[in-house]
Amino acid sequence: MIKSIPHERAIVALKSVMDNVYWLQRERRLLVSTNLVPGQSVYGERLFSEAGKEYREWIPLRSKLAAAIYNRRRGFEIKAGHSILYLGASSGTTVSHVSDIVGEHGKVYAVEVSEEMGTRLILLSEKRKNIFPVIEDARRVDVLSQSVPRCDFIYQDIAQRDQVEIFIKNADAFLKKGCFGAVAIKAKSIDIFKSSKSVIDEAVSQLRRRFIVAETIDLNPYQRDHSLVMVKN
C-alpha cells in the first residue's frame, strides 16, 4: 500500500530529525524513516513515497523509541553507519526502524530470548541485511561477547525486574567510551505496587552511579508508565 503525497506540499514537508528520520508535515505531524527495502512494509505501517525515495511511518503507539522522539522533539545520537546493540528486539518493529537509520553500512545486533519472537526477527533479518539476530538471554553477556563487538549505541527494551542491572552489564561489555545508551523502563514490570515515578527515580539513581544520565523522557501519552532514560558512558 503506497500512498503518494501531493508534490507541491511535499517539498516543504520533510524536516530532518536525525539521519534517515524526518517529520512529515501533513494535517498532523508524522514521524517517518527512510525505507531501507523499498516497497516493503514490515508490520503493516503506511508507506509514503516522494522524489524517488520511500518512507515508512514510525508509530509512537507501537515503538517506545518513536514515542520518545515525539515527546523529546528531536532525535537520538544514532547515526548512519553506527553499530547498535539492541536488547529485547522482540518481533522487530522498532528494530526495523533502527535498521533504516543506520543504513546499509551500519549494523544492528538484535538480541531476543523468546523463540516465537526470535523467529519473526530472523525472518526480518533475512530481508534486511544490516540486522544481526542473536537468540540469547541478554543477561548472558559472556555468550553475547562471542559474537557482538563494541557498539556506538545500546538500546534496551526488556520488561524485566532486573533490567537496569542487565543494561549496566551489557554497557560494561559492549558500549564504547563517550557513547550513548537508552533504557526504556517499564515501571510496572519492576514493581507493580510502587508508583511509577518512584520506580523510575530509583532506576535513574542506579544508572547515575555508573553513567552520566543525560535525560529522562516520560513516554506518556503514547506508552503509559514507561520512561526512556538516556545515559552517556
Add this chain to the structure above:
Amino acid sequence: MDNSDFIKRARETIKLRLSVDDLIAKLVNLIDEGEKAENSLFKAAYDAYFLYYPEAAAIISERDRFVETLSGGLERDVVCGRLGTTGESMGYDMSAEDAQILSVYLNELKNMSDMRTFAERHLDKTVADNYPNLAIFNVNMVIPRLITLGGGVKGLAFMPSSKVQILGAERTLFSRPGRREASPKYGVLFKHPLVEGAPQDKRGKIAKILAAKINLAAKIETFSENDQSAAIKKQLEDEVRAVMDK
C-alpha cells in the same frame, strides 16, 4: 560483513530449543480453545433446538448427551422414540429448511467433539511414547497440563515437588488476603482420579504424594531416561494405601 552467519546461528539456536514439550503445550492449548468454542456453539445450538422441541431439550441439557442424541437426526418423530417424549410439541414448528440449517450446526458440533477426542488420544500417545515414566500418571490430561505450566519436563524436574503440587492454582495461591490463609492443596492434580476420588480430608496428602512421584519421574526422564515406571507405580500405591488406611 554479511549477516548470514548470525542468521544461521540464530536458526540453529531456535531449532535446538524446540522440543516435544512445545508440541504438547500447543496441543493442550488447541484442545482447551476447541472446547471453549464447542461450549459456546453448544449454548447457541441448544437454545435454537429448545425453540423447536423444548420437551426433548429439557431432558438432554448436558452437552455430550445433547450432541450424541441428536447425531442420528433431530426431527421430533425421530427423537421422541429415542427419549420417550411426546410427539406433540409446544415448540415452534420449523420447516424442513429451518431444521436443515440447525442440523448443519449440530453436525459441526459433533465434528468438533470428535476432533477433541482424537486430539486427546494423540496427546496421550505422544506422552506415552516420549515420557514412559510420566505416562503412568497421565489421566485426564494431567501430565500434558503440568508440562505446559511447568515449562517442559526439565522445568518439572528442577522444581520442588510442592510447586508441582499447586501448579495451576497460582491465582488462589497469590490472592489469599495477607497470605495468612491456608495455601491451596492442589491445582491441575485435582483432575487425577486418585485425588478427586479421595475423601475430602485426605486429598491434600494424596496430592502431595502424587506430586512427589511426578517430580521423581520428571527427574528420571531428564537425567537417566530409564523406564522405571513399575517401581514408581509401586511406591505410589504403597504410600497412597498407607494414607488411606490411617
